[in-house]
Amino acid sequence: MIIRRLNAGDLAAYRALHRFGMVEAPMGFVDVAETDAARSDDVVEAMLARGEAWGAFDGDRLIGKLTIDALPYPSLAHTFWLHAVYVHPDGRGTGASGQLLRAAIADAQSKGASRIALWVNGANVHARGLYERMGFKQTGHVPGGIKVADALVDDVLMTMELT
Numbered sequence: 001m002i003i004r005r006l007n008a009g010d011l012a013a014y015r016a017l018h019r020f021g022m023v024e025a026p027m028g029f030v031d032v033a034e035t036d037a038a039r040s041d042d043v044v045e046a047m048l049a050r051g052e053a054w055g056a057f058d059g060d061r062l063i064g065k066l067t068i069d070a071l072p073y074p075s076l077a078h079t080f081w082l083h084a085v086y087v088h089p090d091g092r093g094t095g096a097s098g099q100l101l102r103a104a105i106a107d108a109q110s111k112g113a114s115r116i117a118l119w120v121n122g123a124n125v126h127a128r129g130l131y132e133r134m135g136f137k138q139t140g141h142v143p144g145g146i147k148v149a150d151a152l153v154d155d156v157l158m159t160m161e162l163t
Helices: 008-024 033-038 041-049 096-110 125-134
Strands: 002-005 053-058 061-070 079-087 115-121 137-148 151-161
Touching: 002 096, 008 033, 008 041, 008 053, 008 061, 008 079, 053 096, 061 096, 079 096, 096 115, 096 125, 115 125, 125 151
Parallel strands: 079 115
Antiparallel strands: 002 053, 053 061, 061 079, 115 151, 137 151
């Protein structure tokens, strides 16, 4: 397995995996088909060109992805935000998610981050377990903060302090 930063040349593979994931695992996404369809390739390509996304590859096939970035305010620059984490079913159980997270965390730390934060669907026990194993701790939640298929579920804030 190869873990690397994604770039603008990965646009088609990134979008295809993201779109597949929204259908295959809707509890793992706040994004939905309508908002994704309205998001232009230029917007996604710019995010990839900024180096904010990481990918896990099985040969030439993108099987996992995540995005990590900091908000564009100096007072918040110490916290990097993790989002759009997804591993295709074919890549589950291979360690892809852990490798992606380790690469993104190391990169954020090298850029001066002192904290990584994320929001996760409270009903997504697999994702929450992964983040806990990686060292994230629940630091907040919003009851009924996410609406998935007309059901309200808690939105859980998890953070990792970097040393």
